[in-house]
Amino acid sequence: MANKSILLKIKRQSDPQHAAIWEEFEIPYRPNMNVISVLMEIALNPVTRQGKPTTPIFYDSNCLEEVCGSCAMRINGRTRMACSALVDQLEQPIVLEPFSKFPVVRDLAVDRSVLFENLKAVKAWVPIDGTYDLGSGPRMLPEEQEAAYPLSRCISCCCCMEACPQFNQSTGFVGAATISQVRLFNTHPTGKALKSERLHALMGDGGIHECGYAQNCVEVCPKDIPLTRSIAEVGGAVMKQAFADLFHR
């Protein structure tokens, strides 16, 4: 790692109406930098490699410890979180691009509100009676907690959706994250009250059947969520539900 500087190529777009352009940057190397600290460094002195003054890069970030889900982007062609992408482990020039399947806001920031809408559609919550003191919650064995916790760590970064070949305008596919949340809530002792509503929300256009089991999602998920397992389980439940529906018309 004898690099004295860091080379970058960044895809930039000033707003949703304008076409994207590329800019190159060269910034001084320091040990232990990650992609976010590189972007902060550019803000300190926003000049391209060619010496042309430009604007600081626009991107989303908050926690800087890979738990808030803000900073997802494409780094050297790979879908991942910028705050945990260490410069020392990246090939240069480091190529930064926004997600390709979500509307660009500006530069590296995209609009990912579709995931939050999907979570609404599948009622991804436990329907409690109220927030008054109503005594303790349902008992849960450690094994049940250990099954639920990994699913509950989803940071809504949308990496799984960006990487999925089936996630695009024409399919309207909900994506792996939402399906996995359905699994989480359908196995919760109180959450399962809404089980069939959630399964119905995953039928029809854009529903779970769009998934082609390509497994890209599980490979890019920064939280190692067992997505294909969730898809298989929820897929089975949706089939059962559809079958049951036939006889209850």
Added chain:
Amino acid sequence: MASNPRIIVVGGGLAGLSAAIKIAEIGGEVDLFSIVPVKRSHSVCAQGGINAAKNLKGEGDSTWQHFDDSVFGGDFLANQPPVKDMCEAAPGIIDLLDRMGVPFNRTPEGLLDFRRFGGTLYNRTAFAGATTGQQLLYALDEQVRRHESEGKVKKYEHWEFLSGVIDSKGICRGICAMDLHSMQVVTFPADAVIICTGGVGAIFGKSTNSVVCTGSAQSALYQQGAYYANGEFIQVHPTCIPGDDKLRLMSESARGEGGRVWVPKKPGDKRDPKSVPENERYYFLEERYPKYGNLVPRDIATREIHKVVYEDGLGIDGGPMVYLDLTHIDRKVLDRKLEGILEIYEKFVGDDPRDIPMKIFPGVHYTMGGMWVDYKQATNIPGLYAVGECDYQYHGANRLGANSLLSCIWGGFVAGPAAVQYARSQPTAASNGAFDAERKRQDEANAMLINNQGDENPFKIWRELGDIMTRNCTVIRYNKNLQETDVKLVELLERFRRVNLSDKTLWANSTFAFARQLYNMLQLARVIVQGAALRNESRGSHYKPDFPERDDKNFLKTTKASFAPDADEPRFEFEPVDTSLIPPRARKY
């Protein structure tokens, strides 16, 4: 009178979300504003857990004991009645979170498990894996989404609060906010406003806090007439991983398992740590505290590391870092006992701490001070409430681990209903031009900032702010340095007038938004620095070598700062602390 009052909640961390849920539940309507989508709020960073004296381990724990630990831990600076209420409500709050589906760790019988945290002898801390804050925030976020789908909550995400709309009678009637994409400034009326905007870590440059924790909203309101209390109390955690972009927490358990803290004896030694021989290493904690060694209490460890770097000039490479070394411990032992936390280090530093000593430094971690509120979380401006890390209510001079998540949720549960009740008791206000006036004031400030033709870069000013605040106003405080810092702050404020933005566009301009926050950070920094200068004693996180003892006679008081617009600086007054329940005693562990 509004029977379905419209309440604005600013901030969607634990505090904001819990207030929003209560309001929606009792028939109010909520407009919820947040810079980041609420699910991405700083509360997700909390790892350790949340306190409640459920006494499920047969230890005879009680809510009174929790109350006593909290007041004692806070060195008696917190008003006691609200702390008592919080501790009494805690077990019910844990049950509620459990009902909402938080995957708390369990005992073999399927009950909630509890662990022990600093400042107590009881297993009182409930936890969900290593990401308790994330799990709590998600549970509340899901309930808010449910209310949102029923039309009771409307979210304004990627919106930044700029200021309160305060009418000629001094009553808060709404807020002025900016869409961070279109950069449009808009005013929103409300029957009451609740501020839940978190801590102020960014004033110290790098901290364990998230990017948006700038305290900008609190500062704006302070400049509009709200009191800011106990600003000088800032908690510094001894062992953080200094990053190029932020400081990440490194758990105390690394030292618990035998980690040794050292620096090379030669200042500015550039050698690889493994090639520095034993006799050229300075194990300063072990040498200075032979009895406790590396396991001295948090505040002492923090102070010694700080001294070695800033007073002895022995930081690694001349920089603010020391080694926390685990390499002498067997790999298998490390993997078994510390795997989770070592992974964090590996992920963000890229080195394996089993082979290479970790580089750590104390980091600004928590804001005990904040907006002054009464026992109903109301500020001194009628119609304006504050909750969460941005208020000053529960932690006195020092926060106990795992008490913050609790205070955020409890505070929200107090403020939500209190704001609704206030709104229902108020006659509907006639619009009196306050909205237009406030929007105009903000539009003008924005136009000035964006057209400014100076020679200063806001990010550089921020770096200088962080450097001097961290150096002079965190762990060890001398009046001389504090005064110097205030002079520097005045200079930075002066230079701020010459800020020239490298981005002058009017779409999604983060440089512009940041510059606005920076101005507010500079103003609030003066409250912190001057408050520290006035408090000639040592209490909790506030330590002055020249005044090493706690001085209850003169300083068992809340510091209250108010902004003097003409002088453009803070004024201070002191308010007695309510110690009616537990008489103050010396804080010795």
